[in-house]
Amino acid sequence: MKKHNFSAGPCILPQEVMQKAASAVIELDDIGLSLIEISHRSKEFVDIMEQARSLALELLGLKDKGYQALFLHGGASMEFLMVAYNFLEKKAGYLNTGTWSDKAIKEARLFGEVVEVASSKDKNYNFIPKDYKIPGDLDYLHITSNNTIYGTQFKEIPKTDLPLICDMSSDIFSRQLDFSQFDLIYAGAQKNMGPAGVTLVVVKEDALGKVSRKIPSMMDYKVHIDKDSMFNTPPVFPVYTSMLTLQWLKDLGGIAAIKEVNEKKAQLLYSEIDLNPLFKGFAAKEDRSNMNATFTLADEKLKDTFDAMWKEAGINGLNGHRSVGGYRASMYNALSLESVGVLVDIMSDLERKA
Amino acid sequence: MKKHNFSAGPCILPQEVMQKAASAVIELDDIGLSLIEISHRSKEFVDIMEQARSLALELLGLKDKGYQALFLHGGASMEFLMVAYNFLEKKAGYLNTGTWSDKAIKEARLFGEVVEVASSKDKNYNFIPKDYKIPGDLDYLHITSNNTIYGTQFKEIPKTDLPLICDMSSDIFSRQLDFSQFDLIYAGAQKNMGPAGVTLVVVKEDALGKVSRKIPSMMDYKVHIDKDSMFNTPPVFPVYTSMLTLQWLKDLGGIAAIKEVNEKKAQLLYSEIDLNPLFKGFAAKEDRSNMNATFTLADEKLKDTFDAMWKEAGINGLNGHRSVGGYRASMYNALSLESVGVLVDIMSDLERKA
Numbered sequence: 001m002k003k004h005n006f007s008a009g010p011c012i013l014p015q016e017v018m019q020k021a022a023s024a025v026i027e028l029d030d031i032g033l034s035l036i037e038i039s040h041r042s043k044e045f046v047d048i049m050e051q052a053r054s055l056a057l058e059l060l061g062l063k064d065k066g067y068q069a070l071f072l073h074g075g076a077s078m079e080f081l082m083v084a085y086n087f088l089e090k091k092a093g094y095l096n097t098g099t100w101s102d103k104a105i106k107e108a109r110l111f112g113e114v115v116e117v118a119s120s121k122d123k124n125y126n127f128i129p130k131d132y133k134i135p136g137d138l139d140y141l142h143i144t145s146n147n148t149i150y151g152t153q154f155k156e157i158p159k160t161d162l163p164l165i166c167d168m169s170s171d172i173f174s175r176q177l178d179f180s181q182f183d184l185i186y187a188g189a190q191k192n193m194g195p196a197g198v199t200l201v202v203v204k205e206d207a208l209g210k211v212s213r214k215i216p217s218m219m220d221y222k223v224h225i226d227k228d229s230m231f232n233t234p235p236v237f238p239v240y241t242s243m244l245t246l247q248w249l250k251d252l253g254g255i256a257a258i259k260e261v262n263e264k265k266a267q268l269l270y271s272e273i274d275l276n277p278l279f280k281g282f283a284a285k286e287d288r289s290n291m292n293a294t295f296t297l298a299d300e301k302l303k304d305t306f307d308a309m310w311k312e313a314g315i316n317g318l319n320g321h322r323s324v325g326g327y328r329a330s331m332y333n334a335l336s337l338e339s340v341g342v343l344v345d346i347m348s349d350l351e352r353k354a
Numbered sequence: 355m356k357k358h359n360f361s362a363g364p365c366i367l368p369q370e371v372m373q374k375a376a377s378a379v380i381e382l383d384d385i386g387l388s389l390i391e392i393s394h395r396s397k398e399f400v401d402i403m404e405q406a407r408s409l410a411l412e413l414l415g416l417k418d419k420g421y422q423a424l425f426l427h428g429g430a431s432m433e434f435l436m437v438a439y440n441f442l443e444k445k446a447g448y449l450n451t452g453t454w455s456d457k458a459i460k461e462a463r464l465f466g467e468v469v470e471v472a473s474s475k476d477k478n479y480n481f482i483p484k485d486y487k488i489p490g491d492l493d494y495l496h497i498t499s500n501n502t503i504y505g506t507q508f509k510e511i512p513k514t515d516l517p518l519i520c521d522m523s524s525d526i527f528s529r530q531l532d533f534s535q536f537d538l539i540y541a542g543a544q545k546n547m548g549p550a551g552v553t554l555v556v557v558k559e560d561a562l563g564k565v566s567r568k569i570p571s572m573m574d575y576k577v578h579i580d581k582d583s584m585f586n587t588p589p590v591f592p593v594y595t596s597m598l599t600l601q602w603l604k605d606l607g608g609i610a611a612i613k614e615v616n617e618k619k620a621q622l623l624y625s626e627i628d629l630n631p632l633f634k635g636f637a638a639k640e641d642r643s644n645m646n647a648t649f650t651l652a653d654e655k656l657k658d659t660f661d662a663m664w665k666e667a668g669i670n671g672l673n674g675h676r677s678v679g680g681y682r683a684s685m686y687n688a689l690s691l692e693s694v695g696v697l698v699d700i701m702s703d704l705e706r707k708a
C-alpha cells in the first residue's frame with residue numbers, strides 16, 4: 001500500500017531522490033565503485049560537494065553575495081554551540097519560541113550572557129511573540145523560523161541591525177524570504193533537504209572573526225570555509241542525497257514553485273481543522289506553520305477510531321510530540337498535495353461517522 | 355571490470371553490506387518506507403541503534419564490563435576536542451606518531467597543558483617510538499593505534515596505570531587486543547566499520563565525570579550515554595550501514611577470524627615489497643601496519659609503467675598520501691586476499707618487465 005508519510009523528521013524525501021541515492025550506494029555513475037567506498041578527495045566526490053554547496057546558495061538567492069554554504073557534521077544541535085563559539089563575545093539575544101530555541105539558549109549560556117528577548121514559553125509556545133524591544137548591545141539575535149514541535153512559524157522576520165542568526169531546520173527551502181537579511185542560517189538536513197547526518201550552514205563571510213576566544217578547528221566556521229567544507233571526512237551519503245534533493249527542487253522551479261504547493265497543502269489541512277467541529281488547531285492562527293500543523297481532537301473518545309482510520313489509509317507519523325499531544329501533520333516539500341487530501345478525507349469521514 | 359579498492363578511507367565495504375544498505379534506502383524490511391524517511395524515534399530505528407551499539411561491544415569483548423558504545427556525529431576529528439573536553443583537567447600526554455596524533459594534540463592544547471611523551475615526527479613518522487617515560491601526573495595518555503598515512507601500527511600497547519585513550523580509526527575490529535586496557539576508544543566509521551558520517555566511541559563509564567568544566571551537551575559523553583546515543587537525530591544511514599558491517603563481521607567469526615585474513619594479506623604484500631628489488635617499504639619493519647602498507651619505487655622512472663599496470667588491472671586508491679609519496683595499499687577488513695594477490699602479481703610482473 002502507498003504510504004503517506006507525515007513524519008516530522010527524518011521525513012519523506014522525493015521518491016526519485018531515494019531511487020538515485022540507493023543506486024549510487026550500489027554504483028556511482030558507472031565508475032565501478034559505490035558512492036560510499038570512494039575517497040572524499042576523489043574528483044567524483046569533490047564535485048558532489050561543490051554542487052551541493054552551489055545549489056544551496058543558488059536556491060536561496062545568495063550566490064555572489066558574500067555567503068558561503070557548508071555541509072557540516074553534527075545536526076542542528078551542534079550549531080547551538082558553534083553559533084555561540086563563533087559569535088558570542090559578551091551578550092546575545094534569543095527569541096524563545098519552542099523547545100529548540102530553549103535548547104539553543106541553554107548551550108549559548110556556556111559561552112556568555114544570553115538575554116531572552118521574548119518568549120512564548122508560558123503559553124506552551126503556541127504563538128510567536130510580537131511586541132518586544134530588541135536591545136541594541138547584542139552580539140547577535142537568534143530566532144527559530146519554524147517551531148517543529150508546536151507548529152508555529154515566523155511570518156515576519158524581526159527587523160534589526162544586529163547580526164541575525166536563524167535556525168531554519170524545519171522550513172528552509174519551503175518559502176520565499178529575503179535570505180540576505182540573515183548573517184547565518186543553519187538547518188539539519190532531515191526535513192526539506194536530505195537524510196539525517198548533515199547540517200547546512202549558510203554564513204555571510206564578513207560576519208565572522210569578531211570573537212576573541214580560540215575556537216577548536218571543528219567548531220570554527222572559518223576553518224570549514226578555508227577547507228571548502230572538507231576539513232575532515234564529510235558525511236558522504238547525506239551530502240550526496242542532499243545534493244540530489246536540491247537538484248530536484250531546482251528542476252521543479254525552486255522555492256518559488258514549491259512555495260505554491262506548500263501553501264495549498266497548508267490551506268487544505270487548516271481549513272479542515274477549522275471547519276470540522278471534531279478538530280481544534282493548537283497554534284495561534286496568524287502564526288500557523290505551513291510545515292507542521294498541530295491539532296487535537298475535540299473529544300478524546302474518538303481517538304481510537306481516528307487512529308485506526310488514518311493507519312488503515314497508510315498514513316504514517318501523525319502522532320503529536322509529547323510536549324503538545326494530539327496530532328502533528330508535517331507537510332515538508334516532498335509530501336504531495338494528494339497525501340494531504342487523504343488525511344483531510346479521513347477527517348471528514350470521521351465527522352460523518354461521529 | 356571488477357575493481358580492487360585499496361582506498362585509505364572512505365574505503366571498501368563488504369559487497370553484501372552495500373547491497374543491503376541500498377535496498378534499505380528503497381525500503382526497510384518491508385515496512386513500506388525507506389530507512390531514511392522514518393523517525394529516528396521509531397521502533398525500527400531504535401532497534402537498529404541498539405543493535406549497532408551492542409554488536410560493537412560484543413565484537414570488542416567489552417559486554418558487561420562497564421563500557422558504553424556510542425555512535426556520534428562529527429568524524430574522528432570531533433573526538434580530538436571531545437576527548438579533551440571530557441578528560442583534560444590539567445595535563446595530558448600524547449604519543450605523536452603521525453598527522454592525526456599531531457592534530458589531536460593541537461586541539462587538546464586549547465583545553466589544558468599537553469605533553470608530547472614521545473614523537474617520531476623528526477623521522478617523518480616512519481616508526482613507533484619505544485623508549486620513553488610516561489609522566490605519572492597526566493590526566494590521560496592518548497595514542498593513535500594505527501597511523502593511516504605513514505603505515506605504522508602499535509604492536510605493543512603502552513603499559514600504564516593512567517587512563518588510556520586510543521584513536522583506533524584505522525585498525526579497530528582488525529586485530530585482537532585486550533580492549534579493556536583502554537578507557538576510551540574512538541574510530542571514525544569510514545575504514546573497518548561503515549560509510550563516513552558516524553564515529554564509534556567506546557568508553558568506560560567510570561572514567562567519566564572527572565573534569566570541573568561545564569561541557570556543552572553535544573560534547574558531553576555522559577549526555578550521549580544518558581540518551582542512549584540519541585541525544586539528537588543520529589546519522590541514520592551511516593549507523594545502519596555500520597550495524598550491517600558489524601553483523602557481517604560477527605557472522606564471519608568476529609575479530610579472531612578476520613585477524614587471520616588480515617595477517618595473510620599483510621604478509622603477502624610485505625614479502626613482495628621486501629623481495630622485489632623495485633620496491634622499498636617506508637615504515638620500520640617491526641612497526642608495519644597490517645592495514646596500510648606504504649612503499650615507494652626504487653626507481654622513479656618506472657612510475658608511469660607501474661601506474662598504468664595497476665590501473666589497467668582495476669586497482670583503485672593506491673596513490674600514497676602527499677606527506678609520504680609513493681604508494682599506500684590499504685587492506686581493510688572488506689578487502690579480499692584475492693585483491694592483494696592482484697596487486698602482488700603486478701609488482702612481480704613489473705620486476706620481470708624491468
Ligand SMILES: Cc1ncc(COP(=O)(O)O)c(C=O)c1O
Binds near residue numbers: 144
Ligand atoms: C527547528 C529545529 N531545530 C533543531 C533541531 C535539532 O536537530 P538535530 O536533531 O539535527 O540536532 C530540530 C529537530 O527536529 C528542529 O526541528
Ligand SMILES: Cc1ncc(COP(=O)(O)O)c(C=O)c1O
Binds near residue numbers: 232502
Ligand atoms: C587515525 C585517524 N584518525 C583520525 C582521522 C580523521 O578522521 P575524520 O576525517 O573522520 O575526522 C583519520 C582519517 O583518516 C585517521 O586515519
Ligand SMILES: [Mg+2]
Binds near residue numbers: 099100101147150
Ligand atoms: Mg520547536
Ligand SMILES: [Mg+2]
Binds near residue numbers: 276280281
Ligand atoms: Mg475545528
Ligand SMILES: [Mg+2]
Binds near residue numbers: 452453454500502504
Ligand atoms: Mg597518520
Ligand SMILES: [Mg+2]
Binds near residue numbers: 626628633634
Ligand atoms: Mg624491495
